[in-house]
Amino acid sequence: MKKKNIWIHVGIVLAMLVVSCIYMAPALEGKIIRQWDQQKGDAMAYEQKEAAKELGTIPNWTSGMFSGMPGYQIMTKTQQSVFMPLRNTINMRPLGWGCERSFGVLFLYLLAFYVALLAFGAGPWVSAAGALAFGLGSYNIIIIEAGHITKAWAMSMMAPIFAGMCMVMHGALCKEEDKNRRNRSVLWGALLFTLALILQISFNHIQITVYTAFGCVLIALVYLGYAIFKKNLKSYALKVGILVLGAGLAFGCNARLLLVNEEYARYTMRGGNELTVTPAALYGEGANNKAENTSDGLNINYAFSWSYGVGETYTLLVPGALGGGSMEKINPEESEFYKTFRANMPQYQYPWGEKAPLYWGDQPMTSGPVYFGAVVMLLFLLGMIVVKGPERWWILAASILSILLSWGGNFMALNGWLFEHMPLYNKFRTPSMALVLANACMVLLAALTLKYVFSKERSNAERKKINRGLYIATGALTGVILIIMVLSGSFSFHAESDGQLPEFLLGPLAKDRASLLRSDSWRSILFIVLTAATLWLFNNEKIKKWSIALAIAGALVVIDLWGIDRRYLNSSNFAEASELELKRQPYDYDIDKQANAHGDIDYRVFNLAVNTFNDSEPSAFHHQIGGYSAAKLSRYQNLIDFYLSHYSPNKDLVSMEQANVSMPVLNMLNTRYLVLPFQGGAGVVYNPNALGSCWFVNEVQTVNSPDEEILALNDFDPATIAVINTSKFSISNTQFSIDSTDVIEMEHQKPYNPDYLRYRSHTSGERMAVFSEIYYSPDWFAYIDGKPAEYLQANYVLRAMVVPAGDHVIEFRNEAPRLHKLDNITLIISIITLLVMIGAVMLMYLPRKKKQ
Numbered sequence: 001m002k003k004k005n006i007w008i009h010v011g012i013v014l015a016m017l018v019v020s021c022i023y024m025a026p027a028l029e030g031k032i033i034r035q036w037d038q039q040k041g042d043a044m045a046y047e048q049k050e051a052a053k054e055l056g057t058i059p060n061w062t063s064g065m066f067s068g069m070p071g072y073q074i075m076t077k078t079q080q081s082v083f084m085p086l087r088n089t090i091n092m093r094p095l096g097w098g099c100e101r102s103f104g105v106l107f108l109y110l111l112a113f114y115v116a117l118l119a120f121g122a123g124p125w126v127s128a129a130g131a132l133a134f135g136l137g138s139y140n141i142i143i144i145e146a147g148h149i150t151k152a153w154a155m156s157m158m159a160p161i162f163a164g165m166c167m168v169m170h171g172a173l174c175k176e177e178d179k180n181r182r183n184r185s186v187l188w189g190a191l192l193f194t195l196a197l198i199l200q201i202s203f204n205h206i207q208i209t210v211y212t213a214f215g216c217v218l219i220a221l222v223y224l225g226y227a228i229f230k231k232n233l234k235s236y237a238l239k240v241g242i243l244v245l246g247a248g249l250a251f252g253c254n255a256r257l258l259l260v261n262e263e264y265a266r267y268t269m270r271g272g273n274e275l276t277v278t279p280a281a282l283y284g285e286g287a288n289n290k291a292e293n294t295s296d297g298l299n300i301n302y303a304f305s306w307s308y309g310v311g312e313t314y315t316l317l318v319p320g321a322l323g324g325g326s327m328e329k330i331n332p333e334e335s336e337f338y339k340t341f342r343a344n345m346p347q348y349q350y351p352w353g354e355k356a357p358l359y360w361g362d363q364p365m366t367s368g369p370v371y372f373g374a375v376v377m378l379l380f381l382l383g384m385i386v387v388k389g390p391e392r393w394w395i396l397a398a399s400i401l402s403i404l405l406s407w408g409g410n411f412m413a414l415n416g417w418l419f420e421h422m423p424l425y426n427k428f429r430t431p432s433m434a435l436v437l438a439n440a441c442m443v444l445l446a447a448l449t450l451k452y453v454f455s456k457e458r459s460n461a462e463r464k465k466i467n468r469g470l471y472i473a474t475g476a477l478t479g480v481i482l483i484i485m486v487l488s489g490s491f492s493f494h495a496e497s498d499g500q501l502p503e504f505l506l507g508p509l510a511k512d513r514a515s516l517l518r519s520d521s522w523r524s525i526l527f528i529v530l531t532a533a534t535l536w537l538f539n540n541e542k543i544k545k546w547s548i549a550l551a552i553a554g555a556l557v558v559i560d561l562w563g564i565d566r567r568y569l570n571s572s573n574f575a576e577a578s579e580l581e582l583k584r585q586p587y588d589y590d591i592d593k594q595a596n597a598h599g600d601i602d603y604r605v606f607n608l609a610v611n612t613f614n615d616s617e618p619s620a621f622h623h624q625i626g627g628y629s630a631a632k633l634s635r636y637q638n639l640i641d642f643y644l645s646h647y648s649p650n651k652d653l654v655s656m657e658q659a660n661v662s663m664p665v666l667n668m669l670n671t672r673y674l675v676l677p678f679q680g681g682a683g684v685v686y687n688p689n690a691l692g693s694c695w696f697v698n699e700v701q702t703v704n705s706p707d708e709e710i711l712a713l714n715d716f717d718p719a720t721i722a723v724i725n726t727s728k729f730s731i732s733n734t735q736f737s738i739d740s741t742d743v744i745e746m747e748h749q750k751p752y753n754p755d756y757l758r759y760r761s762h763t764s765g766e767r768m769a770v771f772s773e774i775y776y777s778p779d780w781f782a783y784i785d786g787k788p789a790e791y792l793q794a795n796y797v798l799r800a801m802v803v804p805a806g807d808h809v810i811e812f813r814n815e816a817p818r819l820h821k822l823d824n825i826t827l828i829i830s831i832i833t834l835l836v837m838i839g840a841v842m843l844m845y846l847p848r849k850k851k852q
Contacts, residue, residue: 016110024103026574035147045075046620054751060816061754064619065627068774079256080827109135116159122451129554130447136561138371145569154208157200158440164193169223172236194246201254207428211437222394252829256822268631270427274706297426307408308432309362315369320520323358325368336508360495368568374524379446385469395441402438454546474532590684602693603672609682668718670772693746697722700734722794739764755814771799783811
C-alpha cells in the first residue's frame with residue numbers, strides 16, 4: 001500500500017470518529033444516554049458488581065432477581081481468548097465510549113463497514129460514503145438509544161463477514177493466470193471472515209449471528225451457480241472448505257460462551273415449556289387447560305409478537321408512513337391531536353410532552369421506523385440494473401429473505417415452517433430484527449453502485465445503461481410514493497391501541513398520521529430526485545469531477561438519514577450521569593428499617609408498586625421475587641404464570657389478600673416484605689409467615705409429572721409439606737418426625753458471596769430440609785461436612801435435602817463447572833487460531849521475500 005493511501009485511510013477513520021462525536025456531542029460533556037435497557041442491565045448486575053468489589057471476582061449467581069438465577073447471563077468475566085483484547089479495543093468500552101457514551105458504538109458501525117467496502121474494492125471515498133449510509137440507518141441509531149449495545153456490536157460485523165466470504169469465494173472464479181492475486185484474495189478474505197465472525201459471536205447476540213448465517217448461505221449458493229457455470233467446482237469446494245474451517249475456529253474461539261448459553265437455554269423459557277396444563281386448570285376449567293406444546297422453544301405467539309407489518313415495510317423508503325414511533329415528536333403548533341387535547345381538556349396537563357402516539361402499524365409498540373434512506377433505496381434499485389456479478393444476486397436474495405423473515409406472524413408460510421423446523425429459530429423473538437440483514441445488504445449494493453458509476457473507464461454503452469437505470473429507478477420509486485399518497489385517502493390511520501384514547505382525539509390523531517405520511521413522502525421524493533440528478537449530471541459529464549459528484553451524493557445520504565435519526569436520538573436523550581444513577585425509593589428505606597427492627601438478614605421482596613416481572617431496578621437494593629430477564633428459568637416463569645401474576649395493579653391495595661397472589665408460594669420463597677401500591681403512594685407490608693432461608697417438613701407429597709408438581713402448590717402448606725416429583729428423584733421415606741430440638745439455620749457469610757451458602761443443622765433423626773433457593777443443578781453442588789451430597793428439587797422450583805441425624809455443616813457451592821472448564825478450551829483454540837492465521841500469512845509472503 002502506498003504511503004499516500006495510508007494517510008487517506010487514517011484521515012477517513014479520524015473523520016468518522018469526528019462524525020460520531022458530533023452526533024453524540026453531549027457525551028463529550030460527560031452526559032450519557034437514557035438507555036432504558038442499559039439502565040435495566042445496570043440494576044440486574046448491581047449485586048454482582050457489589051459482591052465483586054469484596055470478593056475480587058464476579059459471582060456466577062445473582063440472588064437479586066427471580067429468587068435467584070445464573071448471574072453469568074448478566075455479567076461475567078471475559079472469556080479467555082487471545083482475541084479479547086482486540087474485541088475490547090474496537091468496541092471502545094474500556095474507554096467508557098462503548099455504551100453510555102455511545103459514539104464508540106456509532107464509530108464501530110462506520111469503521112467495520114468501511115473495512116468491508118474496502119474488501120469489496122470500493123476505494124476509500126466510496127467506502128466512506130457507504131459506511132455513513134450504514135451507520136446512520138435509523139434502526140442502528142434507535143437501538144443505541146434503547147441500549148441494545150451487544151446487538152449493535154454484532155450488527156457491525158455483518159458486512160465484514162460477508163466481505164471476507166466474498167473475497168474467498170471470488171478466488172474460486174479467478175482464472176489460472178491470476179493465481180497470485182487469487183491466493184492473496186483468498187488469504188485475506190479468510191482472515192477477515194474468521195476474525196469478524198470471532199468478534200461477532202463474542203458480542204453474544206446469537207440472533208444477529210443467525211441472520212448473518214442466512215446471508216452466508218445465500219452467498220455460497222450464488223457462487224455455487226457461478227462455479228458450475230464456469231466449471232470451477234473443485235476450486236469452489238476448496239474455498240468452501242477454507243470458510244468452514246474459519247467458521248469452526250471462530251466458534252471454537254467462543255466455545256465457553258456458546259456452550260454455556262446452550263446449557264442454560266435448555267432450562268429457560270427459550271428451551272420450551274414442560275407443562276401440558278395452563279393456570280386455567282387451577283379453577284377447574286378442564287376444557288381450556290391444555291398448554292401449547294413448546295417442548296424446545298418459545299411460544300410461537302410470544303416469539304412473533306413483534307412482527308413487522310407487510311405494509312410497514314414501506315418505511316424502508318418513507319420513514320413516517322406508519323406514524324414513526326409509538327411516541328413520535330410533534331410540533332405543538334401544527335399538531336391537530338395536541339391542539340384538540342388542549343381545547344377539550346384545558347384542566348389537564350398534556351401527558352406526552354412534545355410527542356404523540358402516532359404509530360399505527362402492526363407491532364405492539366416501537367421506538368421508531370426502520371428507514372434505510374431514500375438515497376440508499378435509489379442506489380440499491382439502480383445497482384440491481386447496472387451492477388454485474390454475484391453480489392447483485394446474493395444481495396437481492398438476502399434482502400428479500402430478510403424482509404420475509406421480518407414479517408414473522410404476518411407470513412406464516414415461511415416463518416411458521418422455520419419456527420417448527422430450523423434449529424435455534426424458535427429461541428428468538430422480535431422477527432422485525434431480521435431487517436438488519438437487508439440493511440447491511442442494501443447499503444453494500446448501494447456503495448457498489450457508486451463504485452460502478454464513478455469508475456474511471458466507462459463506455460458509451462455503459463453511460464446509456466446508467467442513464468436508463470436512473471430513469472427506471474427514479475420513476476419506479478417516485479411513482480410508488482405518489483401512488484401511495486393518492487391511495488392514502490382511503491387509509492384508516494387507526495391502531496389497536498387507539499381504543500385507550502377518548503373518541504374526540506381519534507380524528508385529529510388520524511390527521512396527524514396522514515400529515516406525517518405526506519410530508520415524509522415528499523421528503524423522500526426530494527432526496528431521490530436530487531441524488532438521481534447528481535448522478536445523471538456526472539454520467540453525462542455536466543459535472544466533470546467524480547469527487548464533486550460523490551461529495552454531493554454522500555452529503556445527501558448524511559442529510560437524509562441524519563434528519564430522521566435526530567427524531568429518535570438527539571440531545572434530549574442525554575442526561576447527567578447523576579440523574580441516571582440507581583436510586584432507592586422511599587419504600588426501600590422502609591424495608592431496611594423494618595428489616596433492622598425484625599432482625600431480618602435473609603429475605604425477599606415482592607414489589608407490586610412497579611411492573612413486577614419487567615422491572616429490574618428494585619433488584620439493586622433488595623432480593624426480589626420479580627425482576628427483568630429475557631431468559632428466565634422456565635420453571636420460575638411457570639410459577640409466575642400460575643401463582644404470582646393474577647393481581648390487579650390498581651392504586652388502592654391495602655392488604656396482602658387484595659393482591660390476589662398465592663401466599664403459600666410467597667412464603668416458601670421467603671417473601672418477608674410486600675410493596676403494595678396504596679392510594680397516594682407505595683407502602684410496605686410485613687409478612688410474618690415467610691419461612692426463612694431453610695426449614696424442616698413433616699411430609700413429602702409425591703407426584704409423578706411436572707403438571708402434578710405445579711398443581712400441587714395450589715393448596716398446600718409449605719411449612720409442613722414438600723412436593724417432590726418421584727419420576728425424577730427417588731425418595732425412600734415420605735414421613736418425618738420433627739423434634740422440638742431440631743434446628744437448621746443459615747450462617748451468614750462476610751463478605752457476602754452469592755455463590756456460597758452455608759447452613760448448620762442439629763437433629764435427633766433423619767430429616768427432610770427445604771431451602772428457599774432456586775434449584776439449578778448444572779451449577780450448584782451440595783456438601784455435608786465437606787463431602788458431596790445429593791439434593792432434590794422440591795415445590796417445583798426449590799432445593800431440598802435429606803439431612804442425617806446429628807450436627808452437620810451443609811454447604812451449597814456454585815461451581816459452574818462448564819463455565820470454568822471451557823475457559824481453558826477456549827483459550828487453547830484461540831491460540832491455535834492465531835497461530836494458523838500467522839502461519840498462513842507467512843506461507844504466502846515469506847517465499848516472496850526469499851526470492852528477493
